[in-house]
Structure formats: C-alpha cells, structure tokens
Amino acid sequence: EAEVAQSPRYKITEKSQAVAFWCDPISGHATLYWYRQILGQGPELLVQFQDESVVDDSQLPKDRFSAERLKGVDSTLKIQPAELGDSAMYLCASSLLSSGDYGYTFGSGTRLTVV
Amino acid sequence: GENVEQHPSTLSVQEGDSAVIKCTYSDSASNYFPWYKQELGKGPQLIIDIRSNVGEKKDQRIAVTLNKTAKHFSLHITETQPEDSAVYFCAATSPGDDKIIFGKGTRLHILP
Numbered sequence: 001e002a003e004v005a006q007s008p009r010y011k012i013t014e015k016s017q018a019v020a021f022w023c024d025p026i027s028g029h030a031t032l033y034w035y036r037q038i039l040g041q042g043p044e045l046l047v048q049f050q051d052e053s054v055v056d057d058s059q060l061p062k063d064r065f066s067a068e069r070l071k072g073v074d075s076t077l078k079i080q081p082a083e084l085g086d087s088a089m090y091l092c093a094s095s096l097l098s099s100g101d102y103g104y105t106f107g108s109g110t111r112l113t114v115v
Numbered sequence: 116g117e118n119v120e121q122h123p124s125t126l127s128v129q130e131g132d133s134a135v136i137k138c139t140y141s142d143s144a145s146n147y148f149p150w151y152k153q154e155l156g157k158g159p160q161l162i163i164d165i166r167s168n169v170g171e172k173k174d175q176r177i178a179v180t181l182n183k184t185a186k187h188f189s190l191h192i193t194e195t196q197p198e199d200s201a202v203y204f205c206a207a208t209s210p211g212d213d214k215i216i217f218g219k220g221t222r223l224h225i226l227p
Contacts (some may be wrong), residue, residue, distance in 0.1 A: 004158075006158075029138030040219075040220070041219055041220065042121075042204050042206075042217035042218055042219045042220050043159065043204075043217050044217075045214055048214065056214065091158050091159070095156075102159045103147075103149045103164055103215075104161070104215065105161070106151075106159045107158050108156070108157050108158045108159065109157070109158045111156075
C-alpha cells in the first residue's frame with residue numbers, strides 16, 4: 001500500500017535553533033499538505049501545495065516557518081528559530097485531487113520537542 | 116469558515132459494546148465528511164467517509180450517519196475490540212474547498 005514518507009520520526013532541538021522536516025507524498029499526488037497537531041488536539045493546516053505552488057499558507061507563521069516543494073514532489077518544512085511553543089507533531093498528507101473531498105493520506109509525522 | 120465540534124472528548128466502552136462519537140458542523144454547504152483513526156505515534160488514517168447525498172454508510176463494524184438538516188454526523192462502532200482503542204477525528208469540507216477541517220478528537224478506550 002502506498003504511503004506518505006516523513007523524516008525524521010522524532011526531533012529534539014534547543015530553542016532558537018533551526019529544524020527541518022521532510023515529506024515524500026504518494027507518487028502522483030499533486031496536492032501536499034503540512035499540518036501541525038498539538039497534543040490532545042486535531043490537526044491544523046499550516047500550508048497546502050498544488051504541485052510546486054503554494055495554494056494556502058494563511059496559517060503559516062511566516063516569520064519563522066517556511067515550506068517548499070521545489071520540483072512538485074517532495075517537500076521540506078523549516079522552522080527558524082524554533083520556540084518552545086513549536087513542540088508538536090508535524091504531519092504531512094497528500095491527495096490525488098486538489099479538492100479535499102476525496103480524503104487525505106497522512107504520513108506518520110515528525111514529533112518535535114523544543115527544549 | 117467551517118467549524119467542526121466533536122464530543123465526547125473521551126469515551127470508555129466495555130469490549131463488545133458499541134461506541135458512538137458525534138460531530139456537528141457549521142457550514143451548510145459542506146458535503147464531505149471523513150473520519151480518521153489515529154493510533155499512538157502514527158498519523159491519522161482514513162477509516163470511513165460519507166458524502167452529503169447519502170444518509171448512512173456502513174463498513175463491517177463501522178458505520179457513519181449524516182443528518183444534513185441538523186448538521187451533525189456520527190460514527191458508530193459495534194462489537195468493539197481492543198484494537199479499536201485510539202483517537203478518532205471527524206472532519207468536514209465544502210465544495211471547491213481544498214481544506215479539510217478537523218474536530219478536536221475523541222479518545223476511545225476499550226475496557227477488557
């Protein structure tokens with residue numbers, strides 16, 4: 001079964017340091033999403049890509065977060081500098097269609113702890 | 116924008132009994148309602164979904180019902196098993212909208 005690959009699975013970083021997460025969506029999925037999930041809450045969208053273009057980054061804290069999907073395949077989410085409040089699970093998801101009404105496939109996520 | 120409310124936040128059910136999780140949504144234009152199961156240390160996994168032109172959908176022990184008038188939908192798990200223990204999220208999306216909005220989740224405990 002096709003999967004969304006994410007790495008690393010776990011990351012511990014000190015505040016003010018830079019951190020990056022990687023995601024490889026299911027082959028052929030043009031739409032890629034990064035979500036943040038704080039413990040005990042539902043996922044919240046950070047950024048959405050259609051191919052290599054950003055479709056929605058309205059919830060992305062752009063002063064410290066950046067995301068790219070240069071060739072329209074895999075994607076990187078970066079935080080610089082990391083803050084204590086950034087501790088969360090960062091989930092990547094992909095979808096075949098740009099419309100959300102066919103569901104997403106999520107990766108296993110990266111658990112970030114900022115100390 | 117869409118807002119999805121989910122309850123209860125925690126649910127404990129005796130093994131073999133049924134579990135029901137309920138959600139409400141605010142946007143009457145929403146037309147797709149997926150349910151996700153998240154096990155510890157894993158990403159959410161789609162378990163069942165329903166579209167607004169259908170009132171009920173069933174897949175083995177799992178069923179989802181939708182009441183468009185009341186703008187609420189529910190997940191029903193029958194004959195619960197230990198492996199059903201997880202966090203369940205409901206979600207909703209509107210036509211032409213690329214985003215799925217999630218509820219805050221229900222932690223389901225199956226008691227032996």
